[in-house]
Amino acid sequence: MIVNRPGKIFDDLYMVGHPAMPVYLLDCEKPVIFDAGLAFLGNLYTDGIREIIGGRDLHYCFLSHSHFDHCGAVSVLKQNFPGLKLVASEKAKNVFGRPNAIELMQNLTRAAEQLASHIGIELAEFERFEPFEVDLTLKDGESIKLSRGITVEVLETPGHTRDSLSYFIPRNKVLLCSEAAGIPDATGYVVSEALVNFDQYYESMMRLSKVEYDVLCLGHRQALLGQDAQNYFQKSMADCRQFLNLVESALKEYDGDCQKVITRVKAVEYDPVPEPKQIEPAYLLNLEAKVQVIKKRLQNRFGNIEFVN
Numbered sequence: 001m002i003v004n005r006p007g008k009i010f011d012d013l014y015m016v017g018h019p020a021m022p023v024y025l026l027d028c029e030k031p032v033i034f035d036a037g038l039a040f041l042g043n044l045y046t047d048g049i050r051e052i053i054g055g056r057d058l059h060y061c062f063l064s065h066s067h068f069d070h071c072g073a074v075s076v077l078k079q080n081f082p083g084l085k086l087v088a089s090e091k092a093k094n095v096f097g098r099p100n101a102i103e104l105m106q107n108l109t110r111a112a113e114q115l116a117s118h119i120g121i122e123l124a125e126f127e128r129f130e131p132f133e134v135d136l137t138l139k140d141g142e143s144i145k146l147s148r149g150i151t152v153e154v155l156e157t158p159g160h161t162r163d164s165l166s167y168f169i170p171r172n173k174v175l176l177c178s179e180a181a182g183i184p185d186a187t188g189y190v191v192s193e194a195l196v197n198f199d200q201y202y203e204s205m206m207r208l209s210k211v212e213y214d215v216l217c218l219g220h221r222q223a224l225l226g227q228d229a230q231n232y233f234q235k236s237m238a239d240c241r242q243f244l245n246l247v248e249s250a251l252k253e254y255d256g257d258c259q260k261v262i263t264r265v266k267a268v269e270y271d272p273v274p275e276p277k278q279i280e281p282a283y284l285l286n287l288e289a290k291v292q293v294i295k296k297r298l299q300n301r302f303g304n305i306e307f308v309n
């Protein structure tokens with residue numbers, strides 16, 4: 001089963017906000033959320049959370065990584081839920097402390113206004129991305145105990161970013177992996193998201209595939225249960241290998257010319273896919289990073305490869 005709209009996913013686990021940029025809520029004695037989406041969806045997340053937990057406070061926000069569309073509404077949520085403590089990796093904490101990273105996230109948030117109209121969000125007042133402090137850093141293998149025997153365990157799953165964390169809740173076997181294992185498009189093809197290191201990204205997927213989970217929450221668009229959840233990693237790894245082959249063969253054909261490779265890959269992977277899909281500027285920005293990562297990998301693995309471009 002695929003859950004692709006806000007509401008209950010399973011037990012006390014909910015998707016709130018908008019499926020394109022979801023926040024996941026675990027409604028236990030001390031409610032917690034996973035990720036904080038886009039800045040200008042802050043009030044939408046707040047309303048969705050309030051509908052479920054009423055006047056109670058949030059206790060933790062577990063951030064998956066330092067991208068503007070996963071931590072954007074932190075400052076709004078902190079205002080609306082004063083007890084909220086931010087959890088992230090040490091690496092992500094360092095990124096959030098860098099003025100140039102904050103400026104980039106502010107610029108990307110402004111650029112994402114286009115997405116807002118695309119997904120039917122009225123921008124009465126544009127919410128800026130505001131800097132914030134991480135309250136608690138966690139490493140691989142560490143965990144946080146919540147109420148009633150509920151624990152959140154941390155898995156470092158780099159590759160999409162260097163600071164990517166996934167979270168596992170053993171009590172109801174929920175795995176929240178954000179973008180560490182790609183994002184399915186409308187056809188079911190899983191778009192690879194290896195932005196900084198292809199091999200680490202693939203290894204992270206292998207590791208996640210071995211977790212005994214029942215429910216899988218992705219960073220965009222959907223949460224999966226049952227057979228869909230069980231089949232996911234096999235598909236995401238196969239599609240990732242297919243993407244690698246496509247990029248490698250295009251790099252060889254175009255002698256390392258990344259712009260030509262991007263045009264080819266986009267024509268295969270993006271143009272024919274129906275909406276809803278990632279907006280084109282964001283797709284192209286990510287694709288450029290992914291192509292560069294694979295180009296470097298080819299050059300490192302086969303020192304004798306010298307591209308003209």
Ligand SMILES: [Zn+2]
Binds near residue numbers: 067070160179
């Ligand atoms: Zn990301």
